[in-house]
Amino acid sequence: MSAARRGREGRGERLTPARMRGRDVLRVGAAGLRSRPTRVILSALGIAIGIATMVAVIGISSSSREDLLRQLDKLGTNLLTVEPGRTLFGAEAKLPASALDMVRRIAPVTSAAATGTIDATVRRTDKIDSAITGGIAVQAADGELLRTLEGRMRSGVWLNQATGRYPAVVLGSVSAQRLGVTEPGGQVYIGGRWFVVVGILDTLPLAPEIDRSALVGFEAAARYLGFDGHPTKIYERSTDASVEAVRDVLPRTVNPENPEEVDVSRPSDALAAKAAAAGAFTNLLLGLGAVALLVGGVGVANTMVISVLERRREIGLRRSLGATRGQVRVQFLAESLLLSALGGVAGGVLGAAATIAYATSKDWPAVVPPWAFGGAVGATLVIGTLAGLYPAMRAARLSPTEALATT
Structure with missing residues (x-):
């Protein structure tokens, strides 16, 4: 205790407690x-x-x-898809065979491609029962599909004007895994005949349905698998600034007579x-x-x-x-x-x-x-x-x- 404090105590003054810092x-x-x-x-x-x-x-x-x-930044948000909806009586509608060409005529569209579902199954060999599909769809694919989806080949090549006419197939990433195909050059059994695997796709985040598909050219699909030429899905890319405008005109462009039978969506919305x-x-x-x-x-x-x-x-x-x-x-x-x-x-x-x-x-x-x-x-x-x-x-x-x- 300091001398000053002791002195104050001696004089009987009241002391205030020291504050804690x-x-x-x-x-x-x-x-x-x-x-x-x-x-x-x-x-x-x-x-x-x-x-x-x-x-x-x-x-x-x-x-x-x-x-x-x-x-999203890498894949872009300017991809739109067009699919058939329902008719007035609830039946499944069809897109016109000319739908893809009509979409490509829209000025802001930079690329467009289509796929068409085929009533066929794909198997590793002809010894497997046709009822076992493995969840793999067989689809006809336009040659511009890879560029439109901005996809990449894991191995092999994409369908071109030559391979698109003959029994050649490109497998999605999931399809190749389920079929046990690791490299191009082998064969798979589709719709009662053998197709040569010319390529395997890398994963497509904006088109997961392609990952589970076996893709053949439009001409080959019509010649060997009975494809009727009507697309079941159209993929379209346009400039970023015109996405909404293109989205508004797509139904009337694809099907002028019945635009209400056309469904348009943006795959990037699924990621969002x-x-x-x-x-x-x-x-x-x-x-x-x-x-x-x-x-x-x-x-x-x-x-x-x-x-x-x-x-x-x-x-x-x-x-x-x-x-x-x-x-x-x-x-x-x-x-x-x-x-x-x-x-x-x-x-x-x-x-x-x-x-x-x-x-x-x-x-x-x-x-x-x-x-x-x-x-x-x-x-x-x-x-x-x-x-x-x-x-x-x-x-x-x-x-x-x-x-x-x-x-």
Whole structure:
């Protein structure tokens, strides 16, 4: 005690308690945690699990959406598809045989191609029962299909004017896998005759139906498989600025007599819907993470209550030496906040690490939004305050004589 302070006490003046600086509060709070390391680690673990779950869920969802957005940027959103709808009486409509040529006459259209469903099955050999289709469709394909879909060949070549006239087939990625075909040059059995596999397509995210198809040329389909020449699906690309305008005129262009029997869609909408569905699923997982965080907060509160009960003599000693109720309250609140912050930092690091590991395994760009860490810090501060409020108030209410008398 300083000489000036002793002099003031000697004159009977009332002394005001010294204020604790922020550094002193942190030091006192940290000292309380260091005295119980095992309990502190276990309590912080509950907070860490909740925060790690929330950060990982946000990070993985953001990485997935970023991958989908990159796919959309790469594949483009200017692809439209045209399919037959229903007639006035509910029967399945047909697109005119001239529909593809009509679409290509629309000025903003840069490329267009068509496929036509064929009533035939494809098998690895003629020894397999024709009822076993493997979920593979046989389709006639226009020569411009690969360019319109901006697809790539995994191996072999695409149909051209020569191979499109003869028993040659290109397999989608899924079809090749199901048929056990790994390289071009072999044969598959389609509609009662052998077709030579000239190519295997890479995956087409905007046209998954092509992945499950065996594609032959229009002329070959008409000559060998009885194809009637009516397309069942038209793929069209136009300039980005004119997509909506083209979409509006497609039904009347394809079928001027019955435009209501034509359905037009944009395949990229499916990827956008997938991203939205992933966001909805993220909200559910965030709820689970919040529950885990709440459980961690209960653990912190339990630890702090036990700490108050075990340290009654310490509290009484501090009060008898001049500590105010507010200072005792601040001490225990500081301990609770430090304990929660410890779990929050650990959880944030674990969540980011989990996001990076999972995104890398899926070949996604690893994205952990900065606001996820900000939310983690905010959540830990809220949890720490709520968990420590009751223990701190309970400690502050202890009178020095009652606390010191505790055995």
